[in-house]
Amino acid sequence: MDAPPVSAPAGSPLAAAGLVVARDLKLAFRKRGQWIQPLIFFAIVTALFPLGISPEPSKLRAIAPGAVWIGALLSSLLALEFLFRDDAHDGTLEQYALSGQSLTWLLLAKTATHWLLTGLPLAVMAPLAALSLGAPIGSVPGIVTAVVIGSVALSLIGSIAAALTLGVRRSGALLPLLTLPLSVPVLIFGARATELAIGAESYSAPLYLLGAFAVLGVTLAPLASAVAVRISLE
Amino acid sequence: MSDRSLQAQNLHLWRGDRHVLRDLSFGVEAGECLLVSGPNGTGKTSLLRTLSGLMYLEGGQVVWAGKPIRDDLHTYHGELAYIGHEPPLKLDLTATENLRYWIGVRRRLSSRDIQGALDRVGATRWSDRPVRTLSAGQKRRVALAGLILMAAPLWLLDEPTTNLDTQGQQLVSALIADHLSGGGVAVAAIHHDLGIAAPGIRRLELAGE
Numbered sequence: 001m002d003a004p005p006v007s008a009p010a011g012s013p014l015a016a017a018g019l020v021v022a023r024d025l026k027l028a029f030r031k032r033g034q035w036i037q038p039l040i041f042f043a044i045v046t047a048l049f050p051l052g053i054s055p056e057p058s059k060l061r062a063i064a065p066g067a068v069w070i071g072a073l074l075s076s077l078l079a080l081e082f083l084f085r086d087d088a089h090d091g092t093l094e095q096y097a098l099s100g101q102s103l104t105w106l107l108l109a110k111t112a113t114h115w116l117l118t119g120l121p122l123a124v125m126a127p128l129a130a131l132s133l134g135a136p137i138g139s140v141p142g143i144v145t146a147v148v149i150g151s152v153a154l155s156l157i158g159s160i161a162a163a164l165t166l167g168v169r170r171s172g173a174l175l176p177l178l179t180l181p182l183s184v185p186v187l188i189f190g191a192r193a194t195e196l197a198i199g200a201e202s203y204s205a206p207l208y209l210l211g212a213f214a215v216l217g218v219t220l221a222p223l224a225s226a227v228a229v230r231i232s233l234e
Numbered sequence: 235m236s237d238r239s240l241q242a243q244n245l246h247l248w249r250g251d252r253h254v255l256r257d258l259s260f261g262v263e264a265g266e267c268l269l270v271s272g273p274n275g276t277g278k279t280s281l282l283r284t285l286s287g288l289m290y291l292e293g294g295q296v297v298w299a300g301k302p303i304r305d306d307l308h309t310y311h312g313e314l315a316y317i318g319h320e321p322p323l324k325l326d327l328t329a330t331e332n333l334r335y336w337i338g339v340r341r342r343l344s345s346r347d348i349q350g351a352l353d354r355v356g357a358t359r360w361s362d363r364p365v366r367t368l369s370a371g372q373k374r375r376v377a378l379a380g381l382i383l384m385a386a387p388l389w390l391l392d393e394p395t396t397n398l399d400t401q402g403q404q405l406v407s408a409l410i411a412d413h414l415s416g417g418g419v420a421v422a423a424i425h426h427d428l429g430i431a432a433p434g435i436r437r438l439e440l441a442g443e
Contacts, residue, residue, distance in 0.1 A: 010312055016339040023324070023335040030326045091322030092336075098286060099340045100312030106339070233288050 065194035119151030142197025156217025163228035246293030272440030278423035321377030
């Protein structure tokens, strides 16, 4: 069989991103255990609040927004640990950096897939957790919207820290520490939006702020992550 | 073809406080392969990573086809095939799938292209098993199939014969010889000599401190 000719057609960025997404989805399907863990963690955290604070319905309802968002933030931090880890270990990230494609674009595709598998399920589980803590059924659309936007922001913000901690041995709590400054506002606005939704009031103000963080994340995070990845490859 | 020339000009590289590359200069033209040898830790891998643009120099520059690589790193990478120590393979994917996702990001590939490359490296029989089940030598062969598929004019190879049996080592030599006769350029870090039957083999010995 002949080798392909040397001047070979380059892959289009869209096709490249599609392959990044397809590979990560296929791998996630074959290693399902890893991806379930953050969601189980979320369920455990939110289940602990009534046990640790009080089973009284009025108190539960008051802490529901905070409990749901603390659970979502912690779950997101857990999931971010393996956003780039495997690819960094086996040389896949290195090949992405050498592929001739924009590393920023490829990392955005990777983070988007990661969100699909870790953030989007949170948007399904969060309203269930809120309902179990006494939130009214009418608050569900607001909670889902807030968690969708907030989890996008958390994934992107967290991807920067995930990239920065590559190659750091025993990074431990470094990733959460680096993420916290920017993810705490997401927690605050997300909890506020949820609180307003539960109280059947307008929650658009904190939602817009969440959206601002998400947009900031989409535009800046992949760039910062790409720089951090290149530094780790040095 | 005539613009295929890799020039290293006065390279200075520090790793921590070790002066790994000291004022290193060389040129490799189309049809030539530079075999870099030297004891462990003398900077063979660092040299390859510097030539690929992954590592940043403290002094000097790398020039490909007459242009410094830092001027347009993306284009340079499109013409570069870098294979490091470990084949970049996902254990839970098959060899075929790995190649499709790894090389497909760089170039449009058809299934026929992938199958052809796997046949060339003798991987046909086990190309649809998860890479987890393959031996180190088989994984190395899959990486060589990736090298073929990248169809790049410049090859940077870090110890390409690692884990390969005699047949495998002959495969590597044959691939490099074919590459050179097609006007390609190669730089390979080696532990022992590759018996490449081709003109244009040059050698560089890196000495330690």
